[in-house]
Amino acid sequence: ACGGDEQEAGSATNSGGETIAISGSTSVGPLAEKLAAEHSEQTDVNIEVNQIGSSAGITNAINGVSDIGMSSRDLKDEEAAQLDQTIIAYDGIVVVAHPSNPVKDLTMEQVKQIFTGEVTNWKQLGGKDMEIVVVSREDGSGSRDAFQEIVGYESGQLIRNAIVASGNGNIKTTVATNKHAVGFISFEYVDETISTFNINGVEPIADNVLNNSYALARPFLFVHTEEALTQQGQQFIDFILSSDGQDIVEAAGAIRLD
Amino acid sequence: MRQTKDALLRGLLWASAAVSVGILVLIVGFIFYKGIGYISFDFIFGDYSPTGGGGILPMIVTTIYTIAISLIIATPLGILAAVYLQEYAKQGRLVNMIRFATESLTGIPSIIYGLFGAVFFVATLKLGMSIIAASLTLTIIVLPVIIRTTEEALKTVPAAYREGSLALGTTKLQTLYKVILPSAMPGILSGIILSIGRIVGESAAIFLTAGTVAAMPDSIFSSARTLTVHSYLVTQESGDIGLAAAVGIVLIVLIFAINMTATFISKKLNKADF
Amino acid sequence: MTSPVDTTKTDITKANKRKYAMEKVSSKIFLICALLSVFSLVLIVGFVFYKGATPFVAGGYSFIDFIFGSDWVPSEDKFGIWPMIVASLYATVGALIIGVPIGLFTAIFLAEIAPKSVARILSPAIQLLAGIPSVLYGVFGLAIIVPFLQNNLGLARGQSLIAVIIVLAIMMLPTIVTVCETAIRAVPKTYREGSLALGASQIGTIFKVIVPAAKSGILAAIVLGLGRAIGETMAVILVAGNALIIPTSLTDSVRPLTTNIALEMGYAAGTHQEMLFATGIVLFSFILILNFVLAKIAKGGQ
Amino acid sequence: MTTILEETTYAHTAPTAMAHTTKATKINVNNLNLFYGEKQALFDVCLNIQEKEVTALIGPSGCGKSTFLRTLNRMNDLIDGVKVSGEIVVDGENIYTSQDVIKLRTRVGMVFQKPNLFPMSIYDNVAYGPRMQGVKNKKVLDALVEESLRGAAIWDEVKDRLKTSALGLSGGQQQRVCIARAIAMKPDVILMDEPTSALDPISTLKVEELISQLKEDYTIVIVTHNMQQAARISDKTAFFLNGEVIEYDETDIIFQTPNDARTEDYITGRFG
């Protein structure tokens, strides 16, 4: 009498084929939840969104626990070999500091110098004479991978005493409570508790990402195996890619594809 | 000299208690201060909405499910295992090793249990991401706590009770449930309360096995989100401390209610023998 | 002299047969429960060891480099956890030094000194602390302790070894207090009377007779408290800073073994993930050694 | 020395058993040795305990009286590392080869040296044994509890507080409830380990009277430090020393014309 009835194996519900199980990145998760809520309302399909991390989501997609995995990082080669991927939105990454920090503009080179420890005092950047406290995401995070790739440094180069925080929220809280700090988070999570930097003079807003003047962005992915994707699953992806879907993406603070 | 030492130690006892209580007040105060503004009828009894403003009823229900299922499995299993180790097994190397390993497992980060649960219960046993998979994982997490505290409680039952009962021609089993377990009850209960704390406090082990679906669970085979996972996600991703604290308030009230019930039930159970 | 008992005696062997059968069955059930518990625990250990040993057995990685290496850059295939081992050691010992005395003393206070009415309120209140999720302890640490350290010690970053120690100590308190209190209350009254009648002070009685008599329970309390504090990583992640340096002072930011696992597990795949399990093996051994030392200390104290 | 001893004991017990010709042997102990781990506590004990008699065990502290008594209902089984050799035959059945310990213990009741009531009400303590044997009827239990408490000379003191915790009683009161608890089982044999050592003279007397009355139906083995008590109530007396039975005989003989110098020393030591 356990839930492991052959039919339902893998999909985590008792309501049969009516459900789409999605799991993965915590960055993509909130957006996917909103999309799912809208889609469910329109079609009566039940969509479960589990925010458990990109890798866990990819693993679930590969072994069939979930119909669709969400990832905020690029697939490893062996993963890509087993999965199809769809970009559902872009996400901008913004460099943030304590609101009291007078520095508001950085060049991409300065960002790199900060994160690799070549510059360690805000004075060197035209700010107050105080130590810079670097806050980074953890190794393996999609945001961090994308950030490092675009800024142009490798994980090993990250300044040794950088604070490593897991998740956008933790970076935000850390930065918001420390006047020395600098970190990076997703566009979606920006609010008044932190201040943002213009990079190379360009403001971090969606339009600037779309016109390619703001470089710090990365894709949000849906991944799935060919056989696991049901008709309903395909419909959901189609809905996301439609202009209705992309409106929701935009409203959620992410960057639409078109 | 001795009196000074006594006075010093007595001072330390008072100071420690003051520190503990101070911490208690500080933390609970912090949580209430940050979160109370979010509390409303809709927040507690409303359905969740991903676009914000919704309630946390589904998480409350899921939390209660997880506690109930984990305890229903772990309590008898743990108590009986402890009974075996303490009352039946020949005390020696093997039992000591089991005890030792059990203790050491309490310190393994719960995320590892979570991954184990994800591989074993979710994938291998094909339970899927579900409340039941999470509860089974939690069962394993709290087993050592229950076993260890029960063993300690059994140790404190005077040997004279055992002898007195057995000399009346009762079986070990009768002695156990009529005399030994009732008088070990307070200790066992505190183990259970600690376990509830551990179950409720868990996040990593749960979101890897039950997922984070923020909808009212249809059954224990549904994927769902507990209160703690909710406050974890909120802290982790949106950094909304107030909301996390508001969830914390609900949890504190819930735990308080559960602890009171547990104490009440154990008193009743004890009374049954008077 | 006939009695109800006598009447049952006629078929007593029959009744007893049932009892012995019950006895057999029940002891088997207890055994099964014990085995099931042990089995599930063995399964976990096996799982962790299997996953964690793979890189060294099949992947050609050096275990020595893993333990003593000081670079941890998974994306560049560098896996050295020495800074984390050092951090874990400091953090755990520090938390024990602060948390155990406070917890034990609080338990003693509640069981022996506090008026009944006070204990009746405080004990459940402290048990309540055990139910607060570690995330919230983390948030508390991040919002209160970390800024406090920044402001009062003039640190650039409050995320530090000392913050970890404080948070761990706080998290183990409820378990230590609760289990110790139960153990102390279980000490027979006659010990207390015997000691007091010899003109020992209340305090002398507590520390010379009652605490030693409750030793086994106190040890269990420490082990369980420590387990809870180490096992629930979410709080520590938030206040440790997780920097990959070997700490040289209490104010350095650290990454204990546990947070390393919890921090990266969500995104790790392949060898990186296996190395996190290997970190788990090291952690398990670490706790094993720690418990062993604690047990030895407790024995030696007698 | 052991051999001589045994011969003496044998020589003695044989005729006495004859004297009471009608009484049958209830318990037959042969060459009983008992070890606590490495330490031997009983040495080649041989005793025939007669049915419906009171047998007293006397001897200095630590000589093994309690240990011996506890072999008779196999309470020593509970202690880790206890090894027993030799045989104890109760009603023709070797209790160490027979598997039915429960039956043995319902037939051979016990009252311990220290009162060991359960943390329950007085009533529940006394009703405990019968209930465990399946007696459920409230009337029957009520009657049984009253009868047993009366038998143990404690009824009047506790009849108004039967439902309160038994642990609130004084030492002497508790011990008498323990006796009631054993009596409630209506055993064949009652083992008593200094049952009156915590009792005042009046209760002691009542219990002694009770014992004399119980022996009409039951076989009683009692450990006592009180020589007068042994002399007053027992039919046979066994004198233990360092784990050996030095002398076992009719109580009169033991107290008036003991065979062994050590027995005399011990008994007269009392009077000296």
Next chain:
Amino acid sequence: MTTILEETTYAHTAPTAMAHTTKATKINVNNLNLFYGEKQALFDVCLNIQEKEVTALIGPSGCGKSTFLRTLNRMNDLIDGVKVSGEIVVDGENIYTSQDVIKLRTRVGMVFQKPNLFPMSIYDNVAYGPRMQGVKNKKVLDALVEESLRGAAIWDEVKDRLKTSALGLSGGQQQRVCIARAIAMKPDVILMDEPTSALDPISTLKVEELISQLKEDYTIVIVTHNMQQAARISDKTAFFLNGEVIEYDETDIIFQTPNDARTEDYITGRFG
């Protein structure tokens, strides 16, 4: 036979009590009332306990002997809900108004009804009190432990296992170590609550001798159920009944020509 026995014992002790009449009052108890919650356990107790004498408390079980004894070193303070009124003056100081309970208890030692050794080695048990008073010197402690154990007639039995757990001893052995533990404190007054109820006659005799010897220096109050013991060793005897002192007088008067009919009933009940 029994009667002879007792008379012998009796004649033995009677004259001793007479001899000491010049002793000062050590403990003065006035109008002592004691309540366990609502239940009164002692009623207007008045007693003068003389220095360097043995005072015996006798009476049926539950009459309040232990309760009274425990008021003398304020052990009843430990029980919740105990209310005491009246006064107890030890060496001119009212012990219920003076705050120094510790000093009181070092001066007034106690041996309990049930042996209550700590879960430590025999040595540590005996050395416990002195250590708590700050005695650290190993030689001094060694000597004190040996002296106390000898005093309690247990030295020979335990001298080779001083460092092993005290809980492995038999009941009688444990009780004697308890006495040693109390003696080690060199108190002024020693309270004993049926200290020999778990002892065999030889040890009892040794302890009784010890008591007679201790009274050269110490004041001793002893609860006993054993009339002969009371007659043998005590100078004064108080007879308790239902929480009241019915009669208090020289021991030989109590035993030979009691004033109160109830005293006589009780004492003769024993012999009857």
